[in-house]
Amino acid sequence: MSVEFCGLELAHPIVNASGTFDAIAARRAFGDALLEQFPFSAFVSKTVTVAPRQGNPPPRLWELGAGMVNSIGLPNKGLEGYLAHDLPELAALPVPLIVNIMGFTSEEVATLVEAFGAREEVAALELNVSCPNVKTGMLMGADPGEVAGLLDAVRPHTHKPLIVKLTPNCTSPGEVAAAAEAHGADAVSLINTLRGAVAHPRDPTRAWLGGGTGGVSGPAVRVLALALLGEVAARVSLPIVGMGGVSRGPHARALLDAGATLVAVGTESFRDPLAGARVAAELAPGIAIAEFAPKCLQTSPLP
Amino acid sequence: MSVEFCGLELAHPIVNASGTFDAIAARRAFGDALLEQFPFSAFVSKTVTVAPRQGNPPPRLWELGAGMVNSIGLPNKGLEGYLAHDLPELAALPVPLIVNIMGFTSEEVATLVEAFGAREEVAALELNVSCPNVKTGMLMGADPGEVAGLLDAVRPHTHKPLIVKLTPNCTSPGEVAAAAEAHGADAVSLINTLRGAVAHPRDPTRAWLGGGTGGVSGPAVRVLALALLGEVAARVSLPIVGMGGVSRGPHARALLDAGATLVAVGTESFRDPLAGARVAAELAPGIAIAEFAPKCLQTSPLP
């Protein structure tokens, strides 16, 4: 089950999706048991920005029949706060640390890359480009040119692996991935959440979410993630971290078979903090995909 | 409940989504009862192309927990066959006919617009631009420039209302809608299906769908449709036909409140041929949205 990813030796292919597992808070809730049976083979932090952020006003959540919409708004302590308070605690985790970062200009991203690239507690960096470039106004991650320019600006600042996290709210994630590869990315990850909106249950003329719109995740996006992963895998030879609606082993298996090297579990961790470990176990060679296939596909046809 | 759309007087705001209701086949199954209680206030045909199409090899369907993925592949009799066989039967429907068309070059689209624009049985045309331009290779509907060029080429060929159907597989449907408005579209409709992929239940290295990937529809896309409609409504003043996962009155109400003039019911018709009429009834002034809101939101707070 062990796997190599950008020079990291990982015990199994299942990591967490950024922003869906807070190892520090989880340790407050579960204690050192978290370190003893850490559910993921690497830990991906929630997005860190240069300046601290409060995040969006509540309500921040809306539940779907098979998923959710969130408008969390990337709350975080900012670079300084993260280095001072979070990094030391995350360094205590039994797995490699991948820090997810976002900047609103390429200079901001360069600052973050520089700062985290210099810390040996950090194994790799994931660039969350699902935000507008405040200078060009373009949604960075949706535009191959923006991503190319961003990588040209930040690549020189570190030798650590750079993972570009692709947005599905985009005409061609494959082209964006190709631009990332051409300009020095070490890997890509996808999918981030899809833009979604929810009317207020009492007053449909108002938005329910404090952030106006939000991001859709969970089983409802699974088939979309698989299609986009296929598109991206056809365009690049970089290692890929696949994610989107994974809650069982076969969902991860499908992403791996479509070209992913690692699979991230996100929303499912909200339903079970050990979801990552469960998905990894269901990937074990012993378990046949057929056990999950519809019965009618397992029974041999009649005479 | 009656509503005006591009000069058409419609009995209520609920129409069918293209390709999700075949009035001719339904009449074979249900007889003239279909004419007596037709569930929609206008009938939108399945996409017609210049040349006949067989469609994709089966399997064409995959069911989701709250929706489906289809790779039907736009089977149709082609322009000649449609004019000869389908149009006369559809003219017998008690509601206006909107013909949905697709071409792989702007010349093809112009041919279709010209031909249907000349028929008085046809009340309006919907342009399905969710296909690549075989000359430029661009997904027409994802690129504002392509859509602008297309409208410049076909607008002169008819005075009938032209509805541009937007694809969600696109960075900014709002920009595409703005281009459509600037170049003479009379309305826009959204959303078409999202690209989705399904692994074969027995062999995850293979695709289940005969078409490779397919289009996702149904409740799973509802929150995505509402977000995109909001984005489009903010960019254009054209009338909008909203669709995506509508199965109950409040879903249609939310789209209308977000700026739609009409709402189309698609996948839900597969579960009930009278779904359109049911959604329209649930929109009736008598029915309060609150009846559908979570109980906790209806009960007055305690002391």
Add this chain to the structure above:
Amino acid sequence: MIADRTLAPLGRRRADVVAAERFGAYVVVSAADPDRPAPDPGQFYMLAAVERWGGGDDERPFLPRAFSVMRRHADGRLDFMLEAVGPGTERLAELGPGDGLWLLGPLGRGFAPPRDGRRPLLVGGGVGTAPLAIWSDALEDQLVLLGFRDAEHAAGAALIDGARVATDDGSVGHQGLVTDLLSAELGRDAHAEVYACGPPPMLEAVRALCAEAGVPAQLALESGMACGYGACFGCVVPTRTGYVRLCVDGPVLDAAELDEVTHP
């Protein structure tokens, strides 16, 4: 227009389940559908449970499921024979008296009478028994041949009086394939018309046998269906004249229209 089929009332309707009886591996679910048109043998209905159709947390079913009508009683009661092979059939197999069932139908085109005095030979496998039961009731001097996996499944043979049975394991009747029985019968007397329903490999074997013997055959096929009334174009099967929608142009097709019976 004159219909080539019994028409379905427009819109799904809610029916009460009045009985659910086990026959080995199968369940026969009966629903009250009074004052509705009697289906033609070979027609089908789209069924969905009113309660708990879908298990939540993204489990199917979402769409209704297609089932051949197995019998209609004078009081309008409809019998459906099903085997639990996945989420939809599992849920339907749980239903009991008083539970609600969404019904749409009768749908599709059923069996046509035998041509020029040929004797009807009905050949079924597994749940393919269902449409043959209602057809058998309507015929005279027919011979019914049924194939099943094992004794547990062969219990389904009780649904048609006088059926001859083959099982894979020989636990009931002839050990072997139902098509063994069919070729013997055709050898005895080829002035027959074959009516078959069952899994694709069996239907393909029946098609090939009949083609070789020059015997006309009507095959009731299956395919994944979303709507059942021609709306989705999802249920197509390949024929000599191209893809046809099984729900409106079938489910019964003349074997002559097919090069081969395929499945995903």
Add this chain to the structure above:
Amino acid sequence: MIADRTLAPLGRRRADVVAAERFGAYVVVSAADPDRPAPDPGQFYMLAAVERWGGGDDERPFLPRAFSVMRRHADGRLDFMLEAVGPGTERLAELGPGDGLWLLGPLGRGFAPPRDGRRPLLVGGGVGTAPLAIWSDALEDQLVLLGFRDAEHAAGAALIDGARVATDDGSVGHQGLVTDLLSAELGRDAHAEVYACGPPPMLEAVRALCAEAGVPAQLALESGMACGYGACFGCVVPTRTGYVRLCVDGPVLDAAELDEVTHP
């Protein structure tokens, strides 16, 4: 590190429902959770039914739901008090002995003991009764004041011995708001510490009253939660020091941290 709370076993666990008892508008669901840490009063659990969590065809619930623990028995049995207000609570209210329940907990931070010899005043509304019950068991000379909508809901008062009751319609106890009872009590003797749980408007009234009277108060708040253990950042409430995650920094907050108790 020394924990400021009782830690939860890592991972959701499957428990058996052993009892479900009605108290008017409420149901008390009991689950067997032997050999697990005893929760602190004010802590909560995330619950989901093992079977049929979500009604399919796109119905919620999908995520687990948060519930204050109402009592823990010596044998490890946990009692939860709930009112069916939506799909999740409706499903949980259906559960009976033998049904499976997913449990995650105990979670969050509970109540702190009264400061400098103040007498505990417990003030609850509706399901806010739950955390006060387990807290009341742990205290001495406390006074419990409960508010309910009507007699059907006031049946919930039976869950705490000696509670004084107010109802909107006066059908049981004082006619009016539970905060009427509270202000009278504070008027009589303000050397008290108030512990309150209930709907936001009630908690806001309690907060304002106590602030005015200079009485310390601990409020057990609610907010929509996806995870319950700090993973999603979805459950934040605004405090004087910014947004805090109620699931890890609460659900019990000191009233002094809040400008106001808000709700969507």
